[in-house]
């Protein structure tokens with residue numbers, strides 16, 4: 001390789017473009033893949049990192065400083081150049097999720113009470129309804145449907161159909177239920193505490209979520225936003241639900257961290273720190289009732305159907321909310 005400036009002798013023959021070429025070769029020989037030339041290859045798409053602009057709209061980092069080969073983390077499809085910028089983007093997402101909260105707190109009211117609906121359909125008599133209601137009142141326990149089945153001998157299929165009519169949703173069968181194929185889609189807590197039962201998924205990106213007697217449209221919407229699957233909710237007959245639910249709870253789920261933050265700002269810091277630490281290839285935040293659900297994706301290109309080990313969940317509650 002010719003020297004740029006041999007001692008005591010200027011080298012007028014070397015032109016600017018040759019200098020660039022010489023420097024490039026020198027850098028490659030000394031440190032292949034050196035950050036001066038290109039970002040270190042990571043598990044993320046090659047376009048990330050250098051010359052891609054930071055996703056924080058208020059980023060103050062100049063473009064020269066973006067040449068640092070920082071390829072992750074990515075949050076909601078956008079790369080952020082520094083921990084400060086990650087935090088700013090998480091803050092915007094937490095505020096966005098907070099705005100939808102009041103809507104989800106409104107209690108759902110059925111148009112027609114279960115007993116009345118079954119009476120209208122001719123599935124029970126007025127006497128059976130009165131008797132079941134009296135027992136429910138007296139014992140201060142149990143669902144009306146259970147009393148109708150246990151005391152009045154009404155078939156479970158009729159009660160399940162009536163619940164489905166109340167919610168205008170289908171009755172979902174549990175046959176061929178394989179929890180292991182579905183558990184990467186939701187944290188275990190959703191199955192355990194919210195009683196959502198992922199039943200099956202179709203190639204057309206449709207996920208069937210079963211519930212026992214009360215649907216949870218807020219949860220369904222959150223799963224839809226997080227996974228990209230269209231979620232179809234339905235009711236499952238009581239007797240089938242409990243077995244399938246137990247089976248689902250025995251399956252393996254993505255690892256999860258539960259955090260209680262003292263304020264929305266504390267939540268922002270916790271979530272941003274988790275993103276900075278994991279350096280995910282993507283991450284998403286959605287609200288489910290009082291929980292902020294942050295999902296960290298460790299592998300690119302898996303999208304809606306991740307492997308169980310490639311996603312991590314963080315569930316954050318905010319004190320006083």
Ligand SMILES: [Zn+2]
Nearest residue numbers: 054059081085
């Ligand atoms: Zn930035």
